[in-house]
Amino acid sequence: MALYSDIVMDHFRNPRNVGVIENADGVGEVGNAKCGDIMKIYLKIDGDTITDAKFETFGCGSAIASSSMATEMIKGQPVAQALQLTNKAVVEALDGLPAHKIHCSVLAEEAIKLALKDYYDRHGIAYDKQQFPSCENCGHCHTH
Numbered sequence: 001m002a003l004y005s006d007i008v009m010d011h012f013r014n015p016r017n018v019g020v021i022e023n024a025d026g027v028g029e030v031g032n033a034k035c036g037d038i039m040k041i042y043l044k045i046d047g048d049t050i051t052d053a054k055f056e057t058f059g060c061g062s063a064i065a066s067s068s069m070a071t072e073m074i075k076g077q078p079v080a081q082a083l084q085l086t087n088k089a090v091v092e093a094l095d096g097l098p099a100h101k102i103h104c105s106v107l108a109e110e111a112i113k114l115a116l117k118d119y120y121d122r123h124g125i126a127y128d129k130q131q132f133p134s135c136e137n138c139g140h141c142h143t144h
């Protein structure tokens with residue numbers, strides 16, 4: 001069995017939504033010291049809809065494929081729905097990731113959440129802080 005699914009390989013070789021959004025409404029950057037992955041997600045939000053999403057990822061193939069898939073999944077979605085995106089959904093959409101690469105999909109989830117938090121902060125929109133991971137309780141920095 002191949003280590004990576006065809007979908008992962010496709011998104012790794014031809015990543016969607018690579019780049020930077022000038023004047024983004026929200027930017028989220030996360031890093032994983034263990035793996036060396038750094039992921040930055042840019043969101044353009046119009047009204048309550050994510051009209052565009054782009055990313056820059058310096059990291060392994062799984063991190064690139066995860067960001068590519070995750071940005072595809074949230075484009076055109078309402079903000080509230082994008083907040084519900086889990087790394088599990090990203091992994092499922094990628095048709096699986098090797099167990100030791102699951103944390104790369106967690107980065108995508110966290111980068112999107114941070115970008116949405118940034119959007120709320122910049123626009124003075126009230127939100128429930130519990131919805132957002134903070135480094136103290138996200139857990140994955142410690143478990144990997």
Ligand SMILES: [Zn+2]
Nearest residue numbers: 035037060104
């Ligand atoms: Zn990685």
